[in-house]
Amino acid sequence: MLKFLSVRNAYYALALGWAVVILIGTLLPANALPPTPQWDFLTFDSLVHAVLFGTQLFLLLLALLRDPSLSLTPWLVAGAFLAVVLFGGLVEVLQGAMAMGRAPDPVDALSNAIGCVLGLFTWLLLRGRF
Template identity: 65%
Template structure:
C-alpha cells in the first residue's frame, strides 16, 4: 500500500478538520434557507467528497481489491470520522458545539459520495487505476 494513492483523501481530511474545528467567530455566517441549512449542505459536500476520494484512492491502489466489504468499511470510516469531528467540536471549547444534525449530514454526504463513486466507477471502469 502506497500513501500516494491516498494523498488526496488524507489532504481532504485535513481540510475538513481545519474548517470544522475553527473557532465559531472566525467563520462567516451562512445564508439562511428555509428547508435545508447551508451548514448541512456544506457538511454533506465535505464528507461526500471524503468518501469519494478515499474510494478512488483504494481503486487506484493495485494492492487493494475493491469488494463490498472494503466499500462498507470505507463508508463506516468516513461516518466515524464525521462523528469524531462533532465530538471534537463539542469538547474543544472554541464556541462550537457537537450537533447530531451535522453528524447526520456527514452521513448523508457519505451516501451521496458512495452514489457518485458508484456511477463514476461504472462509467469509467478501470480508468481510476494507475497505468504502469
C-alpha cells in the same frame, strides 16, 4: 521498501489532504467562520457538511481503487463508508470537546452521514470511469 511506501501513500494523498481540510474547517473557532446564508428548507451548513463528507468518501474510494496492492471488494467499500461516517461523528465530538465556541450537533452528524450516502451513490455511478 521505502520507495514502495512513498508511492503507495501517493494514492491516498487527496483523501488525506481532504481530511485535513475537513478538520481545519470544522474545528475552527466559531468567531473565525464567515456568516452563512439562511435558507428556509435546507440549511447551508447541512449542505456543506454533506458535500465535505461525500467528497471524503469518494476520494477514499478512488484511492483504494488505485492502490494496486488492494482489491476493491464490497466489504472494503462498506468499511470505507463506515470509517468516513465515524470520522464525521468524531468531528462532532471534537467540536464539543474543544471549547472554542463550537458545539456538537446531531443534525451535522446526520448531514455528514447523508453526505457519505451521496458520495457512495456518486461513486457507484461513476466508478467505471476510473
